[in-house]
Amino acid sequence: MVNREILIDVTILSIIATFATYTFLIHLHEESIWIDGYGYLMGGWWLKEHFEFTDRLMKTQAYIPAFFISIWQILGNDYLAGKFMNLTFTLISIPLIYFLGRELKNRVVGIIATIIFLTIPIIYYLNKRSLVDFPLSIMYLATTYFYIKFLKEKNKKNAIITGLSLC
Secondary structure: OOOHHHHHHHHHHHHHHHHHHHHHHHOOOOOOOOHHHHHHHHHHHHHHHHOOOOHHHHHHOOHHHHHHHHHHHHHOOHHHHHHHHHHHHHHHHHHHHHHHHHHHOOHHHHHHHHHHHHHOHHHHHHHOOOOOHHHHHHHHHHHHHHHHHHHHHOOHHHHHHHHHOOO
16 A cells, blocks of 8 residues: 555655646747757767767766767757756656655655745756756755765665766
8 A cells, every 4th residue: 555645745746747847848949059058969969879988078078967968869859859858857856856855854845845946047047058057966966865865874775876976
């Protein structure tokens, strides 16, 4: 039997994710590509075409955003690949912020923190561009969450995930 509290939380987070996705999609073509954003898109293209982590890629890219850009380039459009990379990290941020708030205080704080985070204007501003600022912010949040989990539980899994979220 599923815990009623978990079911309520999943429902609320699903509604938040649906709203975030809808907001993202209606504003999809509002902004052009900046020059540094195009550099990130080219890093994703390099990874998709060659699938090798060379010095050229490592000096200019964050690994995980470049990986997601290369996955989204299946759509055939660099512009959309960068936009959907941000959508991917927005959807990752929703449960991540909820769990971080729940870990630090309780589930209500997690839900409120998630809603507040997604309504901050700078998040909206960064999400409209193909930059890695927002994905890197989410990776730092993941590092914080899993580090706190590691300090509380002292298990190897959380230590490994903490290290991977720094990539």
